[in-house]
Amino acid sequence: MEALVLPAEQLASAVGARPFLLLALLLIGTVGAFLGLVAVARFSDRHARALWARAVRAYAAVAAHPITRRLSARFPSVARVLRELSAAEYLVIHLGLGLVLSMAALVFVALAEGVSGRAPIVDVDLALARALHASSSRVGVAALRAFSLLGSAWALVPLAVVVAGALLRRRLRVLAVGWLFALAGCGLLNAALKALFARPRPAFADPLAVAAGWSFPSGHSMGTFVAFGMLSYLGLLLLRTLRARLALVALALGWTVAMGFSRMYLGVHYLSDVLAGFAAGTVWLAACISGIEVARRRPGRIDGRSPPARGGESLPA
Structure with a gap:
């Protein structure tokens, strides 16, 4: 663990010595990650019908499972909210x-x-x-x-x-x-x-x-x-x-x-x-x-x- 701490401290000191480069990297990384998520979402949207059909089937299977039914009987108020x-x-x-x-x-x-x-x-x-x-x-x-x-x-x-x-x-x-x-x-x-x-x-x-x-x-x-x-x-x-x-x-x-x-x-x-x-x-x-x-x-x-x-x-x- 100590061997990992020292490089982390050295990296912190190095990036801290160039503060506005650090800010630029943080901004680029954050916005880039967001755009990556958008790309994934748009890709998923192109296949939404098949993905959604699977999700609905999984949802129905969980709802029909005996364990879910027993929990619904035990906690009726929670089950009622979820059914709505x-x-x-x-x-x-x-x-x-x-x-x-x-x-x-x-x-x-x-x-x-x-x-x-x-x-x-x-x-x-x-x-x-x-x-x-x-x-x-x-x-x-x-x-x-x-x-x-x-x-x-x-x-x-x-x-x-x-x-x-x-x-x-x-x-x-x-x-x-x-x-x-x-x-x-x-x-x-x-x-x-x-x-x-x-x-x-x-x-x-x-x-x-x-x-x-x-x-x-x-x-x-x-x-x-x-x-x-x-x-x-x-x-x-x-x-x-x-x-x-x-x-x-x-x-x-x-x-x-x-x-x-x-x-x-x-x-x-x-x-x-x-x-x-x-x-x-x-x-x-x-x-x-x-x-x-x-x-x-x-x-x-x-x-x-x-x-x-x-x-x-x-x-x-």
């Missing part, structure tokens, strides 16, 4: 979001245990923080200080009000309430996690920036991830063209990664703080979107613009 969802809704929405939520939760727990137990990630944190601090410039600090303000409550609260107002004007009350709940809950959850882990922020003799409160997880990273994740979700529902949807999601990913980088560059957060902010934000975002989707698909729901088959108006295609 179509196979498409259950498989695509809830299994997909559940998988994302579970994986993000595992990542967060691993980071939290590593930080609490002085695992190798702590040494990598320190090496990267020192390298970024040593390679900082006045121009870089000024630019990222200004950019970092856009991830603070002073920027996110007005954004929340403006977006909620726009949704309410379109009579999308379910989406408006879900949007506000996601952002407000994110702030409360981040404050609770910071108080729980109580990790001190990076300390330097000549700090580039000073921030109050605890360090783990990063509030800017978590808040920006949830806010722009929700904006992407709303965009996927409301925008009409694939190009506009892809552009919005790519912008959201790039903006979020840049925000996390700015907090590391300014020396107010460690790498693990930022990663934990993204992981915790993913868990909360997946839970909120799942809840909104259930609310939108309730029979008779009209202000959430449910699909026509469910008795409501349809959102733009």
